[in-house]
Amino acid sequence: MVNEYVYCPRPVYLEWVQGEWAESADTTQGRHAHRRVDKASGTLPAPEDLEQEERIHARSLTLTSPKLGLVARLDLVETEDGCVIPVDYKRGSRPHVAHAAYAPERVQLCVQAMILEDHGYRCEEGVLYFVESRERVPVRFDDELREQTLSAISGLRLTTAGGRIPVPLDDSPKCPRCSLVGICLPDEVNFLKRQQTPPRAIAVGLTEALPMHVQAHRAKIGKSGELLEVTVEDKRVAAARIGEVSQLVLMGNVYVTTPTLHELMRREIPVSWHGYDGWFLGYSAGMGHKNVELRTAQYQASFDEQICLNLAKGWVKAKIHNCRILTRRNWRGESPADPVLLRLEQAQSAVRRAHTLAELLGAEGNGAAVYFGAFSNLITQQSVI
Numbered sequence: 001m002v003n004e005y006v007y008c009p010r011p012v013y014l015e016w017v018q019g020e021w022a023e024s025a026d027t028t029q030g031r032h033a034h035r036r037v038d039k040a041s042g043t044l045p046a047p048e049d050l051e052q053e054e055r056i057h058a059r060s061l062t063l064t065s066p067k068l069g070l071v072a073r074l075d076l077v078e079t080e081d082g083c084v085i086p087v088d089y090k091r092g093s094r095p096h097v098a099h100a101a102y103a104p105e106r107v108q109l110c111v112q113a114m115i116l117e118d119h120g121y122r123c124e125e126g127v128l129y130f131v132e133s134r135e136r137v138p139v140r141f142d143d144e145l146r147e148q149t150l151s152a153i154s155g156l157r158l159t160t161a162g163g164r165i166p167v168p169l170d171d172s173p174k175c176p177r178c179s180l181v182g183i184c185l186p187d188e189v190n191f192l193k194r195q196q197t198p199p200r201a202i203a204v205g206l207t208e209a210l211p212m213h214v215q216a217h218r219a220k221i222g223k224s225g226e227l228l229e230v231t232v233e234d235k236r237v238a239a240a241r242i243g244e245v246s247q248l249v250l251m252g253n254v255y256v257t258t259p260t261l262h263e264l265m266r267r268e269i270p271v272s273w274h275g276y277d278g279w280f281l282g283y284s285a286g287m288g289h290k291n292v293e294l295r296t297a298q299y300q301a302s303f304d305e306q307i308c309l310n311l312a313k314g315w316v317k318a319k320i321h322n323c324r325i326l327t328r329r330n331w332r333g334e335s336p337a338d339p340v341l342l343r344l345e346q347a348q349s350a351v352r353r354a355h356t357l358a359e360l361l362g363a364e365g366n367g368a369a370v371y372f373g374a375f376s377n378l379i380t381q382q383s384v385i
Contacts (some may be wrong), residue, residue, distance in 0.1 A: 002029040002070070002149070003108040009166040011180045016160050019290030025181035026091065033091040033131040037075040044077055044084070047120035052082045060365035065115040068153060072112050078127075084111040086126040100137045101128050103148070113141050171197060209244050215251035232385045245269055252276040254270040281341040305357070312360055318346055320367040326378065333377030339378075343370045 004012045014246060042058035049055075056079040063071045064071045076087040089107050094100055098221070104126055113123040127135040140146075145376045168186030169175060175186050187199035193310040212228065214221060220231045228245060230238040248264060258270065264271055265286035272283040289295075324344045331337040347367035354360040 002111050002152050002156055003104040006104040006107050008174060009159050009167055010168050012156060013159060013165045014180055014183060020183050021218060022179050022183055026177060027179050030091045034089055037089050048261055050079060051084060054113050055079055063115050063119060065118040067115060070111060070115060075111050082122060082315055084123050086119045087263050088128055090128055090130050092130060093135055095129045095133045106139050106145060107152050109139050109150045110141055110145050110265050125354045209246035211247040212245045213249045214242050214254050217253055219254045221260055223263055225380050250274060251278060309357055313351055313354060316360060317348060318363045320348050320360050323371040330378040340370060342375045
C-alpha cells in the first residue's frame with residue numbers, strides 16, 4: 001500500500017478503504033514473476049547470531065514493525081558482511097530513469113529495510129530484481145530516501161483515515177496501465193467536474209463465460225484441475241473449464257463437492273439452486289463486493305425519490321432501447337416492423353418525460369406490451385409433425 005500511495009493515493013483508498021480490486025495483465029504477470037519467491041525457504045537467524053562471513057538466502061519472510069505500524073512480506077533476504085539485504089522482485093525490465101528505478105519501488109524497498117532495522121538488523125542497501133531483463137538494481141538507503149519513505153507512511157495513514165477519496169490524477173500517463181482505471185475512472189470524474197477534456201477510451205475486457213446448467217437426476221459436480229466435471233453414477237457425462245463458466249445452475253437433486261464450492265466462491269462464480277420444477281430456492285456466492293462506503297451511499301440514495309427516478313429512467317430507457325434493437329435485428333414477420341419500432345420509440349419518449357415512478361412504471365409496461373405482443377414475429381416458425 002505504501003508503494004501504491006507513492007504511485008497514486010486514489011487507488012490506495014479504493015483498495016484499502018473501499019475494498020475494490022481488479023485484475024490486469026500486469027498484476028497477473030507480477031504474480032507469475034513471484035511464483036518462486038512466494039515459496040518460503042531458508043531462515044533468517046537472529047541479529048546477534050548473524051556471523052560476519054555467513055551468507056544466507058531466506059525467501060518469503062513476513063515481518064511486522066509496531067513502531068511503524070506496518071507489515072511487510074519480503075521476497076528475499078540475503079546477508080553479506082553482517083548486513084542484511086532485502087531483494088524485491090519486479091516484473092518487466094529495468095527502467096532507464098534516475099536511480100534506475102521508480103520512486104514507488106525504491107520506497108517499498110526502504111520500508112522493508114526499516115522493518116528489518118526495527119528487528120535489530122543492520123541494513124544499508126537493498127536490491128530491486130527485474131525479472132524480464134534479469135538485472136539487479138542496488139538501492140542505497142540514504143537520508144533522502146528514508147525521509148521520503150516516512151512521509152509516504154504518514155500520508156498513507158492520513159489518507160485512509162480521512163474518510164474522503166483523493167481526487168484522480170489529471171491526464172496522467174500512469175492511468176491507462178493501472179488495473180483500477182475502470183473503477184477509478186479518472187478521466188470521467190475530471191470531465192464531469194470541468195467539462196473540458198473528453199475521456200480517453202477504456203479497453204473493456206472480453207468476457208466469454210456462459211452459464212452452466214445441470215439437471216440430470218443425482219448428478220455430481222466435482223473439480224479436476226481447471227475443469228468442472230459432471231458425473232452420473234460415477235460416469236463422466238460432461239465437463240467445462242471453470243474460467244468459461246459465469247454461473248452454475250442446478251436443477252433438482254444435484255450434488256456439488258465441497259472443494260468445488262470453495263473454488264467457485266473464490267472465483268466469484270455464483271451457484272443457483274432450483275427445485276425439480278425449476279423454482280428458485282437460493283444461491284451460493286463468495287464474499288462479493290466489500291465497498292461499505294458504496295453500500296452506505298446506495299442506502300441513503302434509496303430514500304431520495306429524485307435519485308431513484310433518475311436511475312430507474314436510465315434502466316428502463318436502456319431496456320426499451322434493447323427491445324428496439326432486437327426487433328430490428330430479428331424481425332421475421334410478413335409485414336414491416338415499422339409500426340412496432342415506432343411504438344417502442346414512443347415508449348422511450350414517455351420514459352424521458354416521466355416525472356414520477358408511477359408514470360415511469362406505466363411507460364415501461366407499455367413498452368413491454370408492445371415488444372412481447374410482437375415477439376412471435378422475432379422467432380422462426382417451425383411446423384410440428
